Amino acid sequence: xxxxxxxxxxxxxxxxxxxxxxxxxxxxxxxxxxxxxxxxxxxxxxxxxxxxxxxxxxxxxxxxxxxxxxxxxxxxxxxxxxxxxxxxxxxxxxxxxxxxxxxxxxxxxxxxxxxxxxxxxxxxxxxxxxxxxxxxxxxxxxxxxxxxxxxxxxxxxxxxxxxxxxxxxxxxxxxxxxxxxxxxxxxxxxxxxxxxxxxxxxxxxxxxxxxxxxxxxxxxxxxxxxxxxxxxxxxxxxxxxxxxxxxxxx
Amino acid sequence: xxxxxxxxxxxxxxxxxxxxxxxxxxxxxxxxxxxxxxxxxxxxxxxxxxxxxxxxxxxxxxxxxxxxxxxxxxxxxxxxxxxxxxxxxxxxxxxxxxxxxxxxxxxxxxxxxxxxxxxxxxxxxxxxxxxxxxxxxxxxxxxxxxxxxxxxxxxxxxxxxxxxxxxxxxxxxxxxxxxxxxxxxxxxxxxxxxxxxxxxxxxxxxxxxxxxxxxxxxxxxxxxxxxxxxxxxxxxxxxxxxxxxxxxxxxxxxxxxxxxxxxxxxxxxxxxxxxxxxxxxxxxxxxxxxxxxxxxxxxxxxxxxxxxxxxxxxxxxxxxxxxxxxxxxxxxxxxxxxxxxxxxxxxxxxxxxxxxxxxxxxxxxxxxxxxxxxxx
Numbered sequence: 001x002x003x004x005x006x007x008x009x010x011x012x013x014x015x016x017x018x019x020x021x022x023x024x025x026x027x028x029x030x031x032x033x034x035x036x037x038x039x040x041x042x043x044x045x046x047x048x049x050x051x052x053x054x055x056x057x058x059x060x061x062x063x064x065x066x067x068x069x070x071x072x073x074x075x076x077x078x079x080x081x082x083x084x085x086x087x088x089x090x091x092x093x094x095x096x097x098x099x100x101x102x103x104x105x106x107x108x109x110x111x112x113x114x115x116x117x118x119x120x121x122x123x124x125x126x127x128x129x130x131x132x133x134x135x136x137x138x139x140x141x142x143x144x145x146x147x148x149x150x151x152x153x154x155x156x157x158x159x160x161x162x163x164x165x166x167x168x169x170x171x172x173x174x175x176x177x178x179x180x181x182x183x184x185x186x187x188x189x190x191x192x193x194x195x196x197x198x199x200x201x202x203x204x205x206x207x208x209x210x211x212x213x214x215x216x217x218x219x220x221x222x223x224x225x226x227x228x229x230x231x232x233x234x235x236x237x238x239x240x241x242x243x244x245x246x247x248x249x250x
Numbered sequence: 251x252x253x254x255x256x257x258x259x260x261x262x263x264x265x266x267x268x269x270x271x272x273x274x275x276x277x278x279x280x281x282x283x284x285x286x287x288x289x290x291x292x293x294x295x296x297x298x299x300x301x302x303x304x305x306x307x308x309x310x311x312x313x314x315x316x317x318x319x320x321x322x323x324x325x326x327x328x329x330x331x332x333x334x335x336x337x338x339x340x341x342x343x344x345x346x347x348x349x350x351x352x353x354x355x356x357x358x359x360x361x362x363x364x365x366x367x368x369x370x371x372x373x374x375x376x377x378x379x380x381x382x383x384x385x386x387x388x389x390x391x392x393x394x395x396x397x398x399x400x401x402x403x404x405x406x407x408x409x410x411x412x413x414x415x416x417x418x419x420x421x422x423x424x425x426x427x428x429x430x431x432x433x434x435x436x437x438x439x440x441x442x443x444x445x446x447x448x449x450x451x452x453x454x455x456x457x458x459x460x461x462x463x464x465x466x467x468x469x470x471x472x473x474x475x476x477x478x479x480x481x482x483x484x485x486x487x488x489x490x491x492x493x494x495x496x497x498x499x500x501x502x503x504x505x506x507x508x509x510x511x512x513x514x515x516x517x518x519x520x521x522x523x524x525x526x527x528x529x530x531x532x533x534x535x536x537x538x539x540x541x542x543x544x545x546x547x548x549x550x551x552x553x554x555x556x557x558x559x560x561x562x563x564x565x566x567x568x569x570x571x572x573x574x575x576x577x578x579x580x581x582x583x584x585x586x587x588x589x590x591x592x593x594x595x596x597x598x599x600x601x602x603x604x605x606x607x608x609x610x611x612x613x614x615x616x617x618x619x620x621x622x623x624x625x626x
Contacts, residue, residue, distance in 0.1 A: 050625050080626045214620035222625070225596045225613070227572075229589035230455050237589050239576060242625035245616060 099124020531562030
């Protein structure tokens, strides 16, 4: 009997330990979504400033920028590249230069709506304008955070800085399992040692943070500027600039 | 000879009266087939000198009588519409040409120079007078003068000696040709491309290069003046052209004269060592004039008055804008190599450095307000 009690206690402790682990120690795994490989279009690149490349991890095939994205695609922007990705549910992701992200999404039966979407931001930064309905899920994972989105405009960097312009974001700190809810105008930063700092942003700070992505607010036209240099000794040199400029408003 | 090519431009129009005489074809006169205004000097000296041993004039005299031996005398005049008589050649009675009945004799001026008719037996002698005008023409041609517009006439009178002593004019013939100096030779025209190049000179890279079209072998006087509010450009230029040229003082900025040089050829680059005399953002006018020697004397020719503007470039502003667009390292590297922005091309249009500044400024502003980005 004593053995039975002891056995039950051990089983109970094990179950409790598993529950604790699942709840607190390994929350990332807990929130990881599962996606099946598919060629279905989940989003497309609406605007971009070269250079932007997209490769599918599973097929490792480079596809032309501007085409549709499928689950598992990796989108990379160069040091001068910007991209604006539009999902089927009209969620907009603006990608800043020097970024890399893997996008996965599961669609509804009609394949016209993103039910569950996950962006794994490995490098760089994003600005999200999520159009989330009640029955859909949208999360962004970074090194040490998982941001579950509830319909909002917010920014996030791969080194775990999250700021909210409007709406609400639930952030899970992967190393500690701590959950933090960020509301309007709040920010959160997770250091490498897991220390969390959060607070409120001023209008100027929000404006500064979001301004980087304004280039993607309108369609862009590409212009080439050739700068020709001369010296008094008759030497010549030329520099070429590719400038992506917002189209003028009509 | 310098002018040989130019002289070819001279239009030779030969007109000759037919050898009409009271008694039929007694006298005929013809220029040699190759004769042209290239050989004007040969015509003037045709009675006594031929440098190229090519005939200029052919005479033909005929004795129409079937049984009478006739003594003929010839008088020849060379006249210019501009100068009047240039040459007068006459035969004395003892030098008369005796023609047998029905005989025709042909000879050229080379035979006159040789003093014998082509049969080599009969003498062919003339006395001649060369006018001072003729000597002046020969002198100017030797000095390379251009042949002016004129009409030259050779007039020949044929006399028959009658009664052994008196002479009776029996035929007259004249032959003439026009010389023409095309107006284009006497003009200094612009070289359109060169004018366009100089129109906006950027003194950071080079001094202005003046180019024009005109006879290359002339001595041109080139004067550059800065436009003034108190005097017209014509007044400034005319005043300076009226001054004797001084190679010691090729500028006189107090009189708005920024260059006064004499040069050969059709181009002149503003001296590098005087580059600092020219000012940025100013409008200058320039003109070239030259004296052309012609057989009618010296003639002054002049170009139109042309303008050029020196660029005013705010190099500090330019460096500031380029640093934003290209980055500090790149701009510093360019400056180290002595390279400065010359022009930009945007949407197929080319802008000078000064025109580029507002364009670059606008572009920088767009970048700074996130309305434009520079791609790779």
